Amino acid sequence: KAGVTQTPRYLIKTRGQQVTLSCSPISGHRSVSWYQQTPGQGLQFLFEYFSETQRNKGNFPGRFSGRQFSNSRSEMNVSTLELGDSALYLCASSDGTGGETEAFFGQGTRLTVV
Amino acid sequence: AQSVAQPEDQVNVAEGNPLTVKCTYSVSGNPYLFWYVQYPNRGLQFLLKYITGDNLVKGSYGFEAEFNKSQTSFHLKKPSALVSDSALYFCAVSDSGAGSYQLTFGKGTKLSVIP
Numbered sequence: 001k002a003g004v005t006q007t008p009r010y011l012i013k014t015r016g017q018q019v020t021l022s023c024s025p026i027s028g029h030r031s032v033s034w035y036q037q038t039p040g041q042g043l044q045f046l047f048e049y050f051s052e053t054q055r056n057k058g059n060f061p062g063r064f065s066g067r068q069f070s071n072s073r074s075e076m077n078v079s080t081l082e083l084g085d086s087a088l089y090l091c092a093s094s095d096g097t098g099g100e101t102e103a104f105f106g107q108g109t110r111l112t113v114v
Numbered sequence: 115a116q117s118v119a120q121p122e123d124q125v126n127v128a129e130g131n132p133l134t135v136k137c138t139y140s141v142s143g144n145p146y147l148f149w150y151v152q153y154p155n156r157g158l159q160f161l162l163k164y165i166t167g168d169n170l171v172k173g174s175y176g177f178e179a180e181f182n183k184s185q186t187s188f189h190l191k192k193p194s195a196l197v198s199d200s201a202l203y204f205c206a207v208s209d210s211g212a213g214s215y216q217l218t219f220g221k222g223t224k225l226s227v228i229p
Binding site: 004006031033035042043045048050055056058090092094096098099100101102103104105106107108110 | 146148150155156157158159160163165204208209214215216217218219220221222
């Protein structure tokens with residue numbers, strides 16, 4: 001069974017630009033969550049999608065957005081990049097049926113904003 | 115709101131010795147608790163979870179965790195540490211309220227196993 005695939009693995013962008021990150025979940029999983037990981041703030045929840053609907057959103061500005069397609073693949077977009085957006089962005093896949101199920105993570109996209 | 119605390123930023127242990135990585139939690143209802151491990155420049159790997167039932171949960175790579183409701187703790191343990199266990203460990207609690215799925219993580223504990 002293929003795992004969670006995130007592309008690209010590494011990105012370097014300039015302040016003010018926008019970026020799109022992609023995540024393909026495990027086959028059959030309908031829930032995709034996104035997390036930001038930084039040394040200072042740790043792992044912070046961005047948002048969760050289930051069957052193309054955003055079910056929950058963390059405390060991030062509106063510059064952070066996402067979507068999910070009918071095949072459960074998800075993208076997240078960050079507009080008007082700031083230096084503080086430099087982070088490892090992790091995508092997590094789960095069947096989304098309940099809190100007792102574990103999530104499986106991709107290897108992440110390392111975003112550097114210069 | 116739910117929260118997770120990992121009181122130790124770093125734990126050092128000699129190879130072959132038992133290891134413990136501590137975690138305490140705060141939730142309003144029944145807790146669903148998880149441990150994940152992260153190796154450098156990698157995503158998180160699931161180790162084990164507690165849902166209900168036995169307080170001692172066994173997981174991958176010889177790890178186990180002990181759930182203690184009265185102390186609201188979920189400590190990760192391993193009887194004999196390996197150098198390859200050196201990594202960053204995260205405790206997490208899930209929230210399936212309002213029909214969504216979200217993990218709340220602790221800050222992480224860096225485990226160093228010394229040869």
